[in-house]
Amino acid sequence: MTISKFTRRAIVGMIAAAGIAAPAAAEIDYTGKTIEWVIPFSEGGGSAKWANFYAPLLSEALPGNPTIVVKFMPGAGSTKGANWFQNQEYKDGTTVFSSSGSTQFPYLLGDPRVRYEYADWHPVLASGTGGVAYLNPEDGAKFDGSANNLKDTDFIYGSQGATRLDLVPLLAWEMLGMNVEPVFGVKGRSDGRLMFERGEANIDYQTSSAYLGASVGLVEAGTAVPMMTWGALDDDGNIVRDPTFPDIPSFKEVCEATDGCETSGESWEAWKAFFIAGFPAQKLLFLPKGAPQEAIDTWVTALEEVKARPDFAEISAKRLGIYPQMTGETAQLALDSATKVPDDAKAFVVNWLKEAYGVELK
Structure with a gap:
């Protein structure tokens, strides 16, 4: 079995398209608001460092300069936080959520603890890592x-x-x-x-x-x-x-x-x-289900403004490493790639998990 040429081209295409033009700014104002950025892991890991890198930059770029607070909701290998986010509906744009490969893999493997559906969420940022x-x-x-x-x-x-x-x-x-x-x-x-x-x-x-x-x-x-x-x-x-x-x-x-x-x-x-x-699109930032297009456009525009900073390449390389930072449509393509694997690869891993660790996924 081999990784398909389509998958390879999709990954390369996402990286090449990472500079896609931002949409026009939307009429959303976060003045005086606090945005909670929920991470389904404990404090101090890679997702926390990634969110804490972006939070102050987004606070400057989003209209109204809201305060962005990173909150942690660890448990069940991140499925606890993801299941919680699945039940959130868009209200005023003050709740966002991030997953990582550790959230994507249970979804890919059909883990019975998964109660979330990526297709319901709206990705605005996808970051590669190693x-x-x-x-x-x-x-x-x-x-x-x-x-x-x-x-x-x-x-x-x-x-x-x-x-x-x-x-x-x-x-x-x-x-x-x-x-x-x-x-x-x-x-x-x-x-x-x-x-x-x-x-x-x-x-x-x-x-x-x-x-x-x-x-x-x-x-x-x-x-x-x-x-x-x-x-x-x-x-x-x-x-x-x-x-x-x-x-x-x-x-x-x-x-x-x-x-x-x-x-x-x-x-x-x-x-x-x-x-x-798990890695070329390892960390993703989502708005909850029901988010209107103007809210999605507002976040994508802010993220494009962050990426356009003259110091972004230098500061992101030091804090995150040298990897693509994908927004908007390229973030959606990244999510699509991150939530699909060939059937034979999945079958191999499911069998390996059972033989190596007694883990049965039904």
Whole structure:
């Protein structure tokens, strides 16, 4: 099985179209209002850092300069917050919501806890991201660009759940022949990082914004050693090095250097399908169902104004990494790509979840 040319072209097309012209400004005024931006994770993770980056910029750009407060609603691997948002109706535009790959994967896999429908929401922003896996210093000293010297080590990893975005690192580590035991139930990736910092875990992964915001400090202090990124997609849909971390090898490179790991076949195609669903459009900002077009246009116009700032490329690269920031119609295309995977990739992952973790999705 292979990722279709349509999927590859759609991803590339979204990136190329990220500069699409903004619609005309709408007659909506948020003067004196407070907008609640709800994140379905705990504070301190990549989604929190992403929202906290955009919130003050949007406060300046939205008409009336509203106060934007980021609120956290963790639980059930983000499905609690998403289910709550599904029940919200547009009133005055003061409630918005963000999902991530950890919200998209349960939807893709038919998790019975999912009570939300992406088609009911209105995406105004989609941000690509990457991810970095890292080791403690003892095991990092054994890493030589392959996982060959890590196969006899027992690893502990703080995980939100195998049906969440953690699916990508867990499957990658298994393909490398590593013995990684997940401790399920952490509310966000920041909690997994804290386990690593306390020595309760000896392997971790963070999305790019969280890695840049917190984990880089661990590397600089010598308490963490980068292992690999998940990579990025080039124009032909191939996995290449992540441009945010050009000095860290991609999973594809580590797999090619590791005995028994293959970058072709069912495992690879399934991993790549979920990587594409989870990272090129990893974080999305939504208005609730029932939002009028003028409200959608207002947010898209504000986001385009933010992206047009002369300092945006520099400040976003430092806080979020070097990834596309897609608005309006391109955000909708990104959502479409993020909520679809080939049937054979889904079937492989559903079977793997059952065999590896006893997770049955009905």
